[in-house]
Amino acid sequence: MNISNLLQPKKIAVIGASERGGSFGGDTCRNIMDFSNPSKYYFVNPKRTEIFGQKCYNSTDEIPTNFDMVIICTPQSSVIDILKQSKEKGCKAAVVYASGYSETGTVEGKIAEKELIETCIQLDIALLGPNCGGFINYIDNVYSFAFISEKRDRKGNVGLISQSGQLCLSLMDNPKGKFSYVISAGNSSVITMEEYLNYLVEDQNTKVVAVYLEGVSKPGIFVEALKKAAIKKKPIVVLKTGRSEKGSQISASHTGSLSGSDKTYDAIFKKFGVIRVNDMEELLSTAHLLATIKEYPKKARLASMNLSGGETIITADMAYSKGLNFPDFTKETLNKLNQMLPSYATPNNPLDMTATLSYDSKKYAKALKTVMDDPNIDMVLIGYTLLLNIADPCIYYMTEGIEKVVKEGNTKPMAMIPYIENTRNPEYTERLEKAGVPILPPVVYAMEILKKFSDFVEYNSENHTLELALPKNTRLKTKKFLSEHESKTMLAKAGIPVPKEQIAKTKEEAYEIAKETGYPLVMKIESADIPHKSDVGGVKLNIKSEKELGQAFDEIMNNVVKNAPEAKINGILVQEMLSKGLELIVGVNNDPIYGPMVLCGLGGVFVEIFKDVALYPAPLNHIEAMNMIKSLKAYPLLTGYRSSEELDIEALTDLIVKVSDFAVKNKDKVVEVDINPVFLYEKGKKLSVADALILIQE
């Protein structure tokens, strides 16, 4: 089935057409009459002959021509028959508003959805929905949408896909909402979210893709779409739900989607440069920023120009709290500004211009251009709260100044930041937008959005391995731990360095091994049934002599017999005693949907207490491994903290890459890898894998 048949139909039949407000049929017809060319639509309803003055047919049979797409406004029970009848008329696509499918969480609902999917596959019909609000194609003016909004031109370059219909409507209700496509995908059970995403990533009329996402059903297509966007550097802004347990629960009953692990999505979005936002305000405003500014800079080193000292200080504080900073202006810029500003002003970035310059458009333009021309600056933020009713005329001069600079060419991107939410004057909003200046929401939001913008523009797809190691779709049922020695042996085969160790089945064997290895030694019970060896008294450290070795052997065996009587014992592992380094953890969580996610963090209790862990999808290269390490709060401990030496970061990146490769190669077998602790030593002295635990499925 072909998604273009759905989103770019030439002739459309509306089944269940009516004039009744608040009904799918009535509101769809009303929308068509308001926004689309009625000659492209046929209305069908056996009870009517005319709708809003246009002919209404008894049935699809009576429609004089074939049609590509059918909008089904009638209840669930009628859907399958209508699809079949429509097929007779050449129909290749359908929109189904009706609910009652998998989102109900009932067996009946799930069966109905399965039947719907199978029918569509059989008939080769690309279906939007069910349980959806329809879609609008603003490029070709196709209006197949069940909700009423204010009559207004909304054609723009943001492509919106949403698993919530209300969210589409809210974004359309906002003056910032300018779209190429709005797609309310509902359960997205035939054509899926990721297929719409892929379509919009490829669509030339769409500059920015905005997505409200509850879950993904075809990870392969999802990853392909993200990869294409990363390479093109087309921004995808995603509001992905499921950060909270409650949110995930409600998601599951909303469109029947399973969210998957939230942290996995964060990791994937990082790899592909996807912008993840927190709420609808951020979704719309980030998309609006990316859609409105004309060219994306390579970096986002910001300048800020304000009319008051207080507002300048607030801007500095909040930018700092979001990890943004305002670089210093060059001496040349400062000199020029000093000449323009009143004597009591101190030029700085962020800049308190004082109000004086903003009452003269030429002076304002000159100051703006001066800041813009600073080589340390990539983008200029204009701090000003635009009101609905203009009381202070300075916005007139400021806008004129901005327009002057834009007209003269060679501008850098600009955005306006209000200090308080307020009604915004539509005339100036439009003029600023035309000049490529979006108005962001107030400071806290604005700084969050700009941080994401900054990350986006600095994202370079060449530094990332743009693929995931997606697992086969079958999950095996039996999971089991490997013993420490088995785990290490498996890792060693993959080129991961593990310390010397041997299994002693008897005390005598232990003595022999010790002669070879030398003291001090470590002894650990070796059993796949005892993943947590310390808990059963199965570990003895710092054994210094044959005598101590003998005692330790007996003690471990006694402890294990007592504490884990049913465990199958391979023997006792005799290892060289490793010198202690910085304790780290390197591991793998194999996500059932997206495959192995590699993790790295500070070891010990601190992983869990401070959650200072980097997670990133395999496969990955050395740059990506390095960026994982750098993203840790504990990173300064590795680079030579206070009087301590720099540690062997190269060895650590190497380990991470090898673990990633190992996980990719074994993606259908290895469920978890936990190398904990890794001892990281001083630069040049590498690291040691002190313990390892692998969980496999069979």
Place this chain on the structure above:
Amino acid sequence: MNISNLLQPKKIAVIGASERGGSFGGDTCRNIMDFSNPSKYYFVNPKRTEIFGQKCYNSTDEIPTNFDMVIICTPQSSVIDILKQSKEKGCKAAVVYASGYSETGTVEGKIAEKELIETCIQLDIALLGPNCGGFINYIDNVYSFAFISEKRDRKGNVGLISQSGQLCLSLMDNPKGKFSYVISAGNSSVITMEEYLNYLVEDQNTKVVAVYLEGVSKPGIFVEALKKAAIKKKPIVVLKTGRSEKGSQISASHTGSLSGSDKTYDAIFKKFGVIRVNDMEELLSTAHLLATIKEYPKKARLASMNLSGGETIITADMAYSKGLNFPDFTKETLNKLNQMLPSYATPNNPLDMTATLSYDSKKYAKALKTVMDDPNIDMVLIGYTLLLNIADPCIYYMTEGIEKVVKEGNTKPMAMIPYIENTRNPEYTERLEKAGVPILPPVVYAMEILKKFSDFVEYNSENHTLELALPKNTRLKTKKFLSEHESKTMLAKAGIPVPKEQIAKTKEEAYEIAKETGYPLVMKIESADIPHKSDVGGVKLNIKSEKELGQAFDEIMNNVVKNAPEAKINGILVQEMLSKGLELIVGVNNDPIYGPMVLCGLGGVFVEIFKDVALYPAPLNHIEAMNMIKSLKAYPLLTGYRSSEELDIEALTDLIVKVSDFAVKNKDKVVEVDINPVFLYEKGKKLSVADALILIQE
């Protein structure tokens, strides 16, 4: 001088009155004509006889009566003379707009400000400013303000004090801005910020105090005002700048204020239950929330009612990310909701009501009341994006439903949360506000505000020692470290338990001490000149015999002679070897303005890497000490993490309280205390002060 003379004057003279727009004189007169009773004002300008139809006098002499207050619209050079002339006419208060004082950062500016202050003290004139925008008293309709805003009724119950004039104007420009007082305090060099704060805390017409604060000059009055507010539980919402270094720098040049340490302010605000916000949007919206809802609950357990699944999920996610949670409804509530909602809906908190109920005001009221009556719920959030132009009629039914519930009495607080910033319909905004329902900004802001609201309503002043140990105003110049032994001796005198230790001046003395103490031992160089003993090789641990002791003595001495040849040595400290516990740090930073701040956190490198430190002003009691400990991220390590034992938290609170008492008693002497590490042991086994360092001033 009396602040009431300034803020509640009966008769006012305006010097430099004019009709010229954009000038202090012109805009002040324009404001008076627009908003105040002109019979209370006299205009003075030798160049005019009439202003906007009202008589204008040549000089203050000519004014037929005495006046209480003078508004000086003329430049800096004229100010002192006008104050003197006004005094002749009984004047007790003045507003000075002119700039050119300490905010310039110049010597001239500082001299001018000093002269101004001295003149006011001499003449007993309560002065607002200089470098300010004036004030408005909405209660008595006194309008002494230099900026023009839209003509509109703004009388309400938020008292605003700001060190930025533009900020006052922006808050007044917003429809949410409803005030008792607006005070643009400028440099606040005569009547200070904290005196305005104190006034508004006491003012019966002010329900909420909102403050934009760059710095404080009279900490005693500041603390008194905070204490009064804490006891009354009158909310103070503060936008305190200086979170970032840049922000602090610009602050310093803006009103000549010194911010003080930002973390100190956080600690003080915690003690007194002050609400600290991030930007102007939060300042206004938090104040608006607190001003609009009729009664504050004791807790803020929230329910959320939304019209769509997507919006419900976003609400759940964002609340979670801010540390808010929605408690489950009782079975009774769920049963009732199940009967009201369509079959496909799953009641939950947050609640996806689906759109159905919102098109019938009775049904909506019933659902709202059901949620409100749940005993687990203290406050109801209504998720809805109100538009300027109403396209969807549901807001009509929802508002009617809300009004119905309010009319029937016994309501719990409500607030509306939009999902996107937008223009808001004024009619419904007003009706909702009248019903006690404020409209908050969109979700990210709203959840941040509600978290602060929740902390505020749960704040109980009885659990806090509502005072600070303010230091004397004189800072002593000579600072010096005490040696470890001197530091511990000083702490021991204050009842803080320190381990056994003695100073050995010779090796022989060391042997003698060792006989008494027993092995293993620790030896450390004892010198006030060596605060960081390890760095010079001055520490030896785990000494097990007389032989090792002799070697260690020599090594330490040799190291110190080599590495710190100029240090005065008291000998070598011989201590029992302490068993290791969890490493913590307890300390004191004596803030030059606000006195000792007690700190507690995880020891070692983790203090600095993870910044997991609690800071709280002395004096403090056991509840406050306990709350400091609980606020640490590392707190789970103390309560029995995984298989480890619970630690002696009681001993730790006890230590914190004793250190606080010690710091209070020595507030003018002790600059810093650093007890690091403290070893905390299992419950019942107390703790050990392993090392201590005190910095004193003389």
